[in-house]
Amino acid sequence: MHENTFRKTVAAAGLNPYLLEMANLREHCSWVHGDGKEAATTKAIDLIRMAVAKVARHEKLFPKQVSVTKRALVIGGGISGIQAALDMANASYKVVLVEREPTIGGRMAQLDKTFPTLDCSSCILTPKMVDVAQHPNITLLTSAEVKEVKGFVGNFEVSILQKARKVDHTKCTGCGICWQKCPEKAPSEFDMGLGKRPAVYIPFPQAVPPKPVIDTASCRYHKYLRFVEEKQEGKAPPQCRICEKLCPVGAIDWEQKDEIVTEKFGAIVVATGYKAFDPTIYTELGYGRHPDVITGLELERMMSASGPASGDVTRPSNGEHPKDVVFLTCVGSRDEQRGRTYCSKVCCMYIAKHAIILKEHYPDVQCYVFYMDVRAVSKDYEEFYKRAQESGAIYIRGKVSGIRQEEGRLVVRGEDTLLGEMVEIPADMVVLAIGMEHSPGSAELAQALKVSYDVNELFIEAHPKLRPVETMSDGVFVAGACVGPRDIPESVATGSAAAAKVAALFSQDFLTTDPMVAVIDQMKCGGCLLCTKVCPFKAIDTQVLRDGRTVAVVNESLCKGCGLCVAACRFGASNLRGFTQQQLLAEVTSLWQ
Amino acid sequence: MVEAGGKALKQCYQCGLCTGTCPWNLVRNFPTRKLIHQSQLGIADFETEDTWICATCRACVARCPRGVAIIDIMKALRGVIVGMGAGYVPAGLRVTLKNIAGTGNPLGESPEKRIDWTKDLGIRPFTKDTEVLYFSCCIPAYDPNIKRVAKATATLLTKAGVNFGILGTRESCCGESVRKAGNESLFQTLAQSNITAFAESGVTKIVVSSPHCYHTFRNEYPELGGSFEVVHFTQYLGELIREERLKPTKELNLKVTYHDPCYLGRHNSVYDEPRQVLRSIPGLDLVEMAEYRENSLCCGGGGSRIWQETKKGERLSDLRLDQAVATGASVLTTACPYCMLNFEDSILTSNRSDTIKLKEISELVLEAL
Incomplete structure (x- = not known):
């Protein structure tokens, strides 16, 4: 972080900024050795001696410039991807939006109402979807998936699979x-x-x-x-x-095949969202066995006026309106035994929403909520939770241990931990507040993009606080729930944030690349090409010289300066600028001189 | 106590899933979550009966969202009381522990009588040339009602031509329930005695009748220096049937339901082999109870509960028997001596011996030969 500041100072003094060397006493010494002052001082002196030995062997380095393709790719057409695409398009940049499903809209399109305002979800989403379709700067590819990503920031080359729809969309008028x-x-x-x-x-x-x-x-x-x-x-x-x-226009095309299209982009926004947790593994809750145990997302579809039930909530077992409805939180969240350790963040609020709406639609309904902690952490969320309580929902603190069927009803059993007593609640319907998990194929996509992902297959941002929409792969940005559970406001905000980062990138005609990268001495290179195999960034190409020898060549735009090729090269042909073998040797030998 | 619960004890978020999952709360009040919270705070009531209730069935541990080692906490609580020599210890348990310490078996019988069940079966003592040790567990060796289990298993092994033997008087109780009762030093003595007997006799492979011996030999003896190949008899029978060394060909035409013993199922994930053995019997219709496999209801006999008196009306085996009867099965089968003891008792005390019979898996296989 501070190296840049000092480089600027060096440049302002009229020197090449790469002649700077930093002995980082704060992070590498004083912060980590708080308990041994004398030894730390000795180490600090050593660090300075090493830095002096190294800086004497510094060379002037000059960054290169590469051009920028001012065209962005958005992967995923949920609310976050839509927001990112619209913001970039409005900033006059060309955008291609790729969506795996036959339509954009994502999970938000499935929701009935949104918390904490109770806006109709599709009423606020569909105008944005139409904006995407009509925007002159946006090309929409549905039923499409990203398959391969080559290149680097400003110059990506992406292969996109357009799946066969068997309907020619250039002819189809959507008459129905x-x-x-x-x-x-x-x-x-x-x-x-x-x-x-x-x-x-x-x-x-x-x-x-x-x-x-x-x-x-x-x-x-x-x-x-x-x-x-x-x-x-x-x-x-x-x-x-x-x-x-x-078909009046002859748009049905039985011969249509899957196609791969390859396009160039300067930046990529990943907004692949989430998949709802499958609660079948909670065998004690009987999802899939008891028809009246449903998931939160199923209840959304039932409640939706345009859904299959036209908004009429009934028990799947007998079609009657439920009187007693029990909600269970943390199904697939905060649970190590079922492999999902994290809090899914949205469940507390969507349950409160369900309880409020059910009571509005059916005044004789009694809602019960089993909870461990109620997490109402954003603006107006606590008030919304209060509103659910005011609507008559009874909150019981405890995790449900079992659901059984008895005389056509369900009996929900668990400990009321505040009473310290077991409770059994007869219910007509049980709603499982299922959590969020990574969308299928996340790991493969992350690997293609060279972006890191965690044990839960969620994308990792460059810095959780200061660089929340960037990744360690330059030019690749992340938005929405592919990073971790996020609600709609956060998904929209991160979509816009990613768009702003892309716009800043595209405001430059040329990008400067870091000159501290590997360089291979063609005279020394033996052509074994081991370096091409170890390079994690695929930054090493091959070249045939006039004398017929094949040698390795570093693509300086792709190289991140990790030094793996230097360690792997048995001929000593690979060297890292700013960290040459000679410099490192000088540092080490300075220790005993 | 805090140490026994591991790092996870501190992480318990008091959701109460353990209390709700605990089968005791179907018949009496057992505040599992509260005991965990007391352990978090380092406070415990040494005079309460609650300390001795847990049957270590592992239902709560399997589900605990924070991975708290609840059984280990219960064990440690008991260990503190046993170690202090003060506080409440159930009378039945005191006697049994004394028996085991004195005679090496919970019934207080003489070690010489341990081989009585083998009479007329032609079972050889284990020698250097024997391949497999059959370890019957104390209950099938001594209990007059359960001896039939050891006899059936040994007969099957003989019929399959297995080169097996027993150690007889040199065998001691495996010590599983002793350890769960908090008497760690007695457990160590028993384990060392068995490990020495096994090692000196040249044992490499052990077939056991009891899931409790299975658990202890397989998961706890290695840390004390005793590493042997341990096989539960249901796994071994499965192998013998697959290799066609045993051929159950006689049609039994029985509706049978299988009770998963906790120490075979939840503790060691052996769910399929017993069922495969049962399905290999022609005409046997295997039906499942309302709760089975991972969700199986404990008989109430684990964790040294088998040596303690459980009041009528609070017996889990009675509830489990209801579930078995509800399937319409004419035979309840299982693969654990403790479960056998409890179900024998439940069938007798509820006068249901005409409705349902209790048979161990070995007995059924033997009938089908």
């Missing part, structure tokens, strides 16, 4: 005749399996783009094709192809 007439139905992913959708479908009415895709797993024609291809026994299923016959 195909999905209205499709005879095959499959469980709707968007409705958490509570409702059905046709085989040719848009996930929900306000989907962007409002054009369908064909799900080949459920499509009758594809079932027929598989039957023929696999030479199965028995009667062939019908060929169907009703959508093709009815």
